[in-house]
Amino acid sequence: MVKVTGGQRLDIFGIKKEDLPAVWADRNAAGMVSGHAYAKALRTVKTCVGSNWCRFGTQDSTGLGIKTEQMTWGSFMPHKFKIAVSGCPRNCAEVGLEYIKKRIVEDVEGRVALTARFHFSQRFMQDDPWAKRAAGEDYKLHQHLAEIRPLAAPALVAA
Ligand code: SF4
Numbered sequence: 462m463v464k465v466t467g468g469q470r471l472d473i474f475g476i477k478k479e480d481l482p483a484v485w486a487d488r489n490a491a492g493m494v495s496g497h498a499y500a501k502a503l504r505t506v507k508t509c510v511g512s513n514w515c516r517f518g519t520q521d522s523t524g525l526g527i528k529t530e531q532m533t534w535g536s537f538m539p540h541k542f543k544i545a546v547s548g549c550p551r552n553c554a555e556v557g558l559e560y561i562k563k564r565i566v567e568d569v570e571g572r573v574a575l576t577a578r579f580h581f582s583q584r585f586m587q588d589d590p591w592a593k594r595a596a597g598e599d600y601k602l603h604q605h606l607a608e609i610r611p612l613a614a615p616a617l618v619a620a
Contacts, residue, residue, distance in 0.1 A: 468505030468543065469526075470496050479604060486595035494534055495591035502537045503544065506530035507555075511548030522548035535587040536579070 464472040476484055485495055497504060508526030512518030526546040533544065545554035552558075565572050594602070 466505070468507040470505055482591075482595045482600070485591040489589070489592045489595060494589050497535075500537065501540055501542075502535070503530075503533050503542050505543055506533065507543060507545040509547050509553035511546075515548060517551055518548035520548045522546040522554065526554075532583065533579075535589070536583060537586065 462472075462474045464474070466472055473484070488495060506526045506529045508522045509515065510518070511522030511524070512520055513523065523546075526544075529544060529546065536542075545556045547554040547556065565575075594600070
C-alpha cells in the first residue's frame with residue numbers, strides 16, 4: 462500500500478525487509494531522502510497548498526516548506542518534531558504560533574543566535590543512514606537471521 466501523508470510523504474508498506482536497501486537506493490537515485498519515520502528528529506515539514514493553488518493564499522507555503530525541509534532534514538531532537546507552513550492566517554497546516562512568534566519573530570538577537578547554532582549543527586547532521594545502507598554499509602542488518610529448512614531424515618542403518 463502507498464499512502465500520501467498530510468506531510469507530503471509517501472508511506473510505502475509491505476516491502477520485504479531484505480528488499481529495503483534496494484528501495485532506498487532507488488529513492489535516493491530519484492533525488493529523495495528517506496524520512497525518519499520513528500526517530501526523535503525532524504519528521505516532516507508539512508504545508509498547505511498555498512498561493513499557487515488556493516484562492517486565499519498570500520504566500521508560497523509549499524515552496525517555503527520545501528526549502529525548510531531541505532535545510533532541516535537530519536536534525537535530531539529530544540522528541541519527534543514537525544514543522545508546518547501555512548499560506549495565510551487560516552492556518553490549514555495547523556502551527557501553534559504564539560510561542561514561536563515570541564522566540565523567533567520578536568526576539569531578533571535570540572533568532573540570530575539560534576539560527577547560527579542550527580546551521581552549524583546541520584553541517585554534521587545531514588547524513589542519510591538509508592543511503593549509506595543502500596551503498597552497502599551494515600549490509601547484514603537486513604538479511605534473514607537464519608535459513609530454516611526441514612531436517613534431512615536420518616539414514617536407516619540395517620541391524
Ligand atoms: S492556509 Fe488554507 S486557506 Fe490559507 S493558503 Fe493555505 S490552504 Fe489556503
